[in-house]
Amino acid sequence: MRIVIAGGHGQIALRLERLLAARGYEVAGIIRDPAQGNDLREAGAEPVLCDLESASLEQVAAVLQGADAAVFAAGAGPGSGTARKDTVDYGAAVLFADAAERARVRRFVIVSSMGADAHHEGDGVFDVYLRAKGAADDHVRTRLGLEWTVLRPGQLTDDAGTGLVRLEARTGRGPVPRDDVAAVLAELVETPATAGLTLELVSGSTPAGVAVKAVAGN
Numbered sequence: 001m002r003i004v005i006a007g008g009h010g011q012i013a014l015r016l017e018r019l020l021a022a023r024g025y026e027v028a029g030i031i032r033d034p035a036q037g038n039d040l041r042e043a044g045a046e047p048v049l050c051d052l053e054s055a056s057l058e059q060v061a062a063v064l065q066g067a068d069a070a071v072f073a074a075g076a077g078p079g080s081g082t083a084r085k086d087t088v089d090y091g092a093a094v095l096f097a098d099a100a101e102r103a104r105v106r107r108f109v110i111v112s113s114m115g116a117d118a119h120h121e122g123d124g125v126f127d128v129y130l131r132a133k134g135a136a137d138d139h140v141r142t143r144l145g146l147e148w149t150v151l152r153p154g155q156l157t158d159d160a161g162t163g164l165v166r167l168e169a170r171t172g173r174g175p176v177p178r179d180d181v182a183a184v185l186a187e188l189v190e191t192p193a194t195a196g197l198t199l200e201l202v203s204g205s206t207p208a209g210v211a212v213k214a215v216a217g218n
Contacts, residue, residue, distance in 0.1 A: 002026040003189060004067045004105075006052060006096045007074025008045060009036040011158075012111060015182035016073065017045035020189070030063065030074075052092035053084075060099035069107035069189050070100045082125055085132040093136035101145040107195075108146040109188050111181070112137050114154045114173060114200055137198065147195035149188050153181045154202040166204025167211040174202035187212035 003020055005013050008029020020027045021044025028046040031037065037047035050063050052074060064070055072093050076084035093110060100108050116133035137150050154174045161179025184201055187209050188194055193216035206214070 001068045002028065002066060003069045003071065004028045004030065004048070004064055005045070005071045005073055006030045006092065007072070008040055008047065009033070010073050010075065012156075012178050012181050012185070013071075013073040014039065014043050015179060016071065016185050017043040019182055019186040021045060023186070028063075028067075052095055053087045055095070057095060057099055057102060060095055061102040064100050064103035064105050067100075067103065067105045069109070070096065070105045071185060071189065072096050072108075072110040073185075075111075076129075082128045085125070085128045089129060090132040090136045093133075094139045097136075097140045097143050097146065097148075101143050104145070106145075106147045107189065107192055108140065108143070108148045109185060110137065110140050110148065110150050111185070112150050112152045112198075114152050114202075116152060141198075147192050149194045149196075150198040151181075151185065151188065152198065152200045154200070156181065162203065163208055164203065164205050165208050165211050166202050166206065167199055167208075167215055169197070169199060169215075171200040171202045171204075176202050180208060183208040184212060191216050193217065 007013050008031045017027050028048050029040045030048050030050050032051040040047040076088040113133045118134035120130040140148050154176050157175050159177045161177045
């Protein structure tokens, strides 16, 4: 199984790459800075150079050709301005989803955000971010060629993961370690029965694998 991850050098993506590689999958991470390549190799992933802010649909589809699953884990980052919320958090996500559909990659998981809403009000940078993520989620949900799942984590922390989460359509706000987000993503990639679901994620009391099976109805 080949899995391509957008935002391959991100904090969640590197954790996810390690988990998937340890399970024996062929993992590729999309990066735009060649200097990040060694970090991906150390995580067990193949670095693939592609700038999702400037690449064409055909170029990204070529990167995704032959993949069994795609994960969008890219983000403009907390230090970026409003313009990159549009070009990365929205634009790159839309491009990646369209390219996955073009390349006939069925399984698609997108890392969104708690509170993402295309109609969210406010003029702050975080408000723009929530609108961008919400609009990207809305677009992904229109892609009939994708078996998509939208994951909306709560407040991300660098605390050590516990492997215990709460994963539901609505959880209410709360923190969640990036370790546990990656663990849930790894389970979601392997669980196409979660296709068509938008899920919120916070720390909880249920093992990640059990939580994913529960929402999948298994």
